[in-house]
Amino acid sequence: MSIGHDLTVLELESQIDVLSRVQFVSRFGSNLVHVEGVKGSGKSWLAQRYLEKWCDDANQALLMCHPNQSIQQQRGIILKQVVRDPLFNEFDTVVDSIGRMLAGEKCNLVLVIDDAHLLPPELLSELWLLVQKAQSTPSWQINVLLFSEANKLASALSRVSYGQENKPIDIDIAPLSEEEAATFSEMLVVRFASSREDKVRIRNLVGKTKRLPAELIALGEKKVERRVIIRSVTHSPVGILALASLLLLGSAGGYWWLNQSSTVPTFTSVDTTLENDSKLALDMDERIDSAISHLEPEDDSHTIPPDVIDTPVIAETSAEEGKRVIVPSELVDSLVSDSAASTQGEQEEPTKIENEDSITASNVMRKAEGNNAKDKAQDNSVSKSESVSTITFTLANEELKAISDKRYILQLAALTNEEAVQEFLDEHKIEKSARIYQALRNGSIWYIVTFGDYASISSARGAVQTLPSSVQTLGPWAKSLVQVHREIDSVK
Template sequence: MSMTHDGAHIVQLESQTELLESLQMFTRLDSNVICVEGEKGSGKSWLAQRFLNTDKKIQTLSFLICLPSQTAEQQRSVLLGQLLSDSFCTGEETLVESLSAFRKDQDCKATIIVDDANLLAEHLLDELSQLVLASQANPLWQISVILFTEPNAIDESLLNTNPKPEFKRIAISPLSDNEATDFIDQLVIPLAHIDSEKKKQAIHHSALSVVNYPGNLLALSESHKKPVVCWVKRSLIALIIILLALGGWSWWTSYQARVQDQQTEADVIESTEIKQGDNDTLANQTSAAINTLSGAESTLSGDQVEAPQEEDTLPQAVTDKTLTVGDESDSEQKRVVVPSKVVDALLDGDSPKDAKVSSDEMTSAQASSVKNTGSSLKGDQLTLADDVLLAVPAERYTLQLAAVTKQQEAVNFIKMYNLDGKVRVYRTIRNQQSWYIVTYQDFASIKQTHEASQELPLALQKEQPWPKSMAQVHQEIERVK
């Protein structure tokens, strides 16, 4: 049986193929309770998913992943929602009572798969056993229950059901040495991105110290994986250091320019004050000389002696104007301010004309990348997504949110939970009646569907969404054609 991990193809495992064939044999011959036991990491979930994908002869599949927080009513509602998707069940009645009410005189061929069955709520294991006994007594029914659990976690002797059904037990054994070697070569080493023979031999050597379960072997890829993240961290740290250095250099040059401007301005003021003081001193000296000459002129005049003309020897008139730096006054001088975005663009090596990007262009670019492939509403008209769903590979899964018999009910459901464009609706025929099935996205594994259901709004989680294989969706769509 070929096994996959996160979409990667793995080796064909003969031991897993034998387990799958045993499950198919028990479910096709008669109604049975099959208990598949295996340690943690032994591949129980892989086996369950493979059974869902390969057994196409089962008309109805019901899959339940048990959680510690679930109540019996919640687990019962999930099972009935899948077994009786075309009927209304409250979840308060037992499984036998609900099936008897809606399928008493009808053919009913189904398989119920329970993962982590050791977490089944109280009395629900009794109800599953009673359902198998009822199907064995009804010629129109064939219902089998497959319980995936840890070893010795379920004891049928403790059941309150009388008589008790026979439990068919299948144990999952570790992989053989050859299977483990192929498993490591075709999955573990590619996941670890290892290309050197020395490291490959190190993984094979590490495998000798663990039990050959798929989970234990996969864990080896984490311990030997290349430290790709370290290079990313180093690159980010180097980029941050460069940005900080550029920012510090820009601040330092700006600071030095401001200091130089202030120093130049102070030198100009000091030079102006010195020249003003020199002019005042020269004016005082000239005034004293004029007074002295005037006194001498008066003395000579009294003695009738003609004084010579000495006007040409006097100093020039004193002016109070001082020299200035440049041709413009302080009030006319202006400082040029460069926008910060242009400076950032120059530092990044871009042209200043590219420093500004329109926010409208960014918004339109982001909006153009969004594509709606879901069902859309135009008033009360609903666009079905049959072609979109048929294009999804049959190996994937989806979440069924609702199943209604009228298109208007589907429209009301989408409007109630604001799901326009987020879900895909298709039409099918059940018991000669039209049904509209509301589905949500598609996923690679059952585990991913469960995780997605936990992220839905609480109001929508109360509708008990359940995983559904795309192969079954394709079959239901083809019924209409």
């Protein structure tokens, strides 16, 4: 259950009953406790509340499961919270890794797993074996608390513990009573409504809503306009009949239109196609006849140009205009060869070269088109280079090194390049509040995005609720500054 108001904490009788039962079964021994409830019953809130106020005398570890997590990542999150400086292999089982890290030392651990129905079956078996080993080890007291949705984990736990004397302990989360639902809505929903009308609306809807914390909190987020529209339709029988009649008429009209469109003869399109083909054939015949007529000899004696002079003439005066210039045959041949090479692969059309000046003009036009294409390509490349994003964040290695190694921070993400870090900061709008440092992992540089600075691991976990909702879904987890300092030094 996410309340949404950090300064307001309300523990109801049914919630206290669940927390006290969990505390009782985990105080004097090692057990695997399964706490289940329907979606929206407040499992996440109960899990974090138990770690904050109900088990301060034990070491704590919290795993918030997500569908995209691998079993190696989940093992790593658990083991990094067991001891101060963990050394482990993520591919080893949790039982073997904890056994090596503790090496006979005394242990009092409470491991809370939220959304435990998302755990892989292999990791669930490892946690059960960890509890079994703790029961046979006098210096160990390890309690594993699995918070899951109802009817999603019970069968898997039955298979894991089949044929064994010890069994997991099941605790159900019951819905709120009517009095608790009214108190909950007044303290955490009505109290924060923006107007008097919203408060009256929420109070009227409390009795019609499921008595679950998430459902009651959602009452403060519903839109008034949607409620008014629904009421105006449902409170008017005439409106209901009119709406039903319109729907029936619309469906009947659509059915009739589909039938009419499906009964159109298919040969109509065939006839149209044949008619278009015949027109196209006639058009092609006319073009062929026109081309053939152009190939027949014509009397062009009237178009004979003036006499040719042997020396080149530059037409600078009116007396020299109209005179022809002799072009060397080598230049004409090169222009013709260039023209043939540039148009290779295209469909050839019959043309009639009338004089040498037409050849020169065609080549000039082709060169101009080529220059235009090159200019367009250069413009595109310039526009692409200008669209590259700018990196604005800076590394906080020295700032983090200056913080005491007894404190904790929240790790939000681990990314492999600066562009991904910048996109992450821009997407969640946390560039001014986040701190980034570099770490060396498997021979590659990683960028670690962190947030905050807290005196204890409990306060760090409680600060997750202050983050934007988009960041909370990523599952931030508390991290010791000792580990951060070691990772920063690894880059050097």
